[in-house]
Amino acid sequence: MKISDYGLHWFRRDLKVTDNPALTANLNKHQGRVLGLFCFDHVFLARKDFSVNRFQFFLHTLKELKAELNREGGDLLVLDSGPLFAYEQLFSSLKQKTISLPKTVSWNRDYEPFAIDRDRKMLHWFQQQGIASLVERDHLIIEPQEIYKGEDPSSTYQVFTPFKKKWLEKFETDEIQSRLKITRSIPFQMTWRDLFPGQAQLTDVLEAYIKNNQQRVTVPIPLAGTYAGIKAIELFKSKVKNYGKQRDIPSAAGTSRFSLFFKNGSLTTSQVIREMGLQNKSCWTEGQEKFVSEIIWREFYYYILARHPRVEKEAFVEKYKEIKWKNNEEWFVAWKEGKTGFPIVDAGMRELNQTGWMHNRVRMIVASFLTKDLHIDWRWGEQYFMEKLLDGDLAPNNGGWQWAASTGSDPQPYFRVFNPYLQSQKFDPEGAYIKTYIPELRHCNAKTIHEPPCDLMNRDYPAPMVDHSIQRQEALALYKFLGGD
Ligand SMILES: Cc1cc2nc3c(=O)[nH]c(=O)nc-3n(C[C@H](O)[C@H](O)[C@H](O)COP(=O)(O)OP(=O)(O)OC[C@H]3O[C@@H](n4cnc5c(N)ncnc54)[C@H](O)[C@@H]3O)c2cc1C
Known part of the structure; x- marks a missing residue:
């Protein structure tokens, strides 16, 4: 039987079957006859901040998605080119074989500047081909265009607290509550073989990518995919009551680690809110309230990026575009390698290098240290994080760096310079975290480990x-010169 009425779903960073709004809508429209497509865009693979390790986690997630789709009767084809070339190639091979083109191509919105531009062009191209596009909300609970001040849709919140207030008001509305309900796809009714019966298909490159990239991986890659994400939710359910107290202690494993899964869509924030029973704001405990507040920070940074795309390249605060960073290359190397002689900073950077992960409190400490103690441009640190973090994600990474450097929207005030010794005493009082990553200091006690005296310093540790106090004064001068008040 020739299939003439079917759709394609273009997967990007929404690597899941359930809670996938555009995929569900497309399946409903074509009674389950929808095929999945993923295209490796070489522009992404050639980026300066490309991360081999994060890419491997992404590839594993894609593999899990393919298995999930196959189990449900669906299918995924992974092509080795950017979307325009991939669709051109696919459509020309369909035409050659006199097979119908899809009636609909669906995808979920992406909020990053590069992707917004790409999607606009693809939408136009599909229009020219006479194919309908079906586009839905992706991983944000409330999208950037839905929150604004007063009646003016172009008026942006720049400060987190009023943004959060508005976000929470909207969260309680029926419209947003309906987004928290499970979006279950109807069964798939079609695979790529049904479209190309008995003929050679286009080459699927997923396994080849996994094999080649594996050789370059430098950290252990955690379990990926929706099931791993669901396990993470189960694990975190019992921890959330202590989240408020534990979330700042790097040795405590008190946070959810959902960011890994949010990054490629194998979990969504709507799903997390639902599965953790957090739909009703009036029932939140202190720990739950704090947890949702962090989810709102994530949405805030996406909001700022979507409404002010220039932050990808420059300071949000105009006057701080002119900061004269010192950018000492040797200092940057010492920071990257965890050899600054500041134990909490070094522990954080070594955790990052060895595991592809760093605890949030320590991310703030090392970012403050790079910008306000070493006077190195936050963009250098931002890029290094992107190269190394398994959860590296433009909006929260940029937001986190600009917060620490005091250049962002609603940042840390410029005169608040983290004292690495005090941060260490407060959040790693016994030095448990430091000792995990700096074996040279394992002989130190809880008193000496934060700022080891010279006679206790192991020869191997710098x-x-x-x-710090001199560097702090210099940092204040840098900002004050530009009118920091
Ligand atoms: C300099 C710097 C760089 C960062 N880079 C990234 C990045 O590349 N990718 C990334 O996802 N997060 C980034 N963050 C934010 C934060 O550190 C991580 O989201 C968090 O550590 C992830 O751990 P978790 O999932 O266990 O968080 P939890 O504490 O369990 O929080 C739940 C979720 O809330 C969100 N969240 C938590 N803290 C923040 C925050 N400070 N800002 C925005 N969202 C937050 C995350 O999506 C997180 O998964 C950065 C923060 C800083 C200070």
Whole structure:
């Protein structure tokens, strides 16, 4: 039987079957006759901040998605080119074989500047081909265009607290509550073989990518995919009551680690809110309230990026575009390698290098240290994080860096310079976290580990590379010069 009425779903960072709004709508429209497509865009693979390790986690997630789709009677084809070329190639091979083109191509919205531009062009191209596009909300609970001040849709919140207030008001509306309900796809009724019966298909490159990239991986890759994400939710359910107290302690494993899964859509925030029973705001405990607040920070940074795409390249605060960063290359190398002589900073950077992960409190400490103690441009640190983090994600990474450097929307005030010794005493009082990543300091006790005196310093561990109090004064001068008040 020739299939003439079917759709394609273009997977991007929504690597899941359930809770996938555009996929569900497309399946409903074509009674289950929808095929999945993923295209490796070489522009992404050639980016300066490309991460081999994060890519491997992504590839594993894609593999899990393919298995999930196959189990449900569906299918995924992975092509080795950007979307325009991939669709041109696919459509020309369909035409050659006198097979019908799809009636609909669906995808979920992406909020990053590069993707917004790409999607606009693809939408236009599909229009020219006479194919309907079906586009839905993706991983944000409330999208950037839906939150604005007063009656003016172009008026943007720049400060987190009023944004959060508005977000929470909207969260309680029926419209947003309906987004928290499970979006279950109807059964798939079609595979790529049904479209190309008995003929050679286009080459699927997923396994080849996994094999080639594996050789370059430098950290253990965690379990990926929707099932791993669901396990993470189960694990976190019992921890959320202590989240408020534990979330700042890097040795405590008190956070959810959902960011890994949010990054490629194998979990969504709507799903997490639902599965953790957080739909009703009036029932939140202190820990739950704090947890949702962090989810709102994530949405805030996406909101700022979508409404002010220039932050991808420059400071949000105009006057701080002009900061004269010192950008000492040797200092940058010492920071990257975890050899600054500041134990909490070094522990964080070594955790990042060895595992592809860093605890949020420590991310703030190392970012403050790079910008306000070493006077190195936040963009250098931002890029290094993207190269190394398994959860590296433009909006929260940019937001986190600009927060620490005091250049962002609603940042840390410029005169608040983290004292790495005090941060260490407060959040790693016994030095448990430091000792995990700096074996040279395992002989230190809880008193000496934060700022080891010279006679206790192991020969293998460096002396502090700068004097924090002097560097702090210089940082204040850098900002004050530009009118920091
Ligand atoms: C300098 C710097 C760089 C960062 N880079 C990234 C990044 O590349 N990718 C990324 O996902 N997060 C980034 N963050 C935010 C935060 O550190 C991580 O989201 C968090 O550590 C993830 O761990 P978790 O999932 O266990 O978080 P939890 O504490 O369990 O929080 C739940 C979720 O809330 C969101 N969230 C938590 N804290 C923040 C925050 N400060 N800002 C925005 N969203 C938050 C995340 O989506 C997280 O998964 C960065 C923060 C800083 C200070």
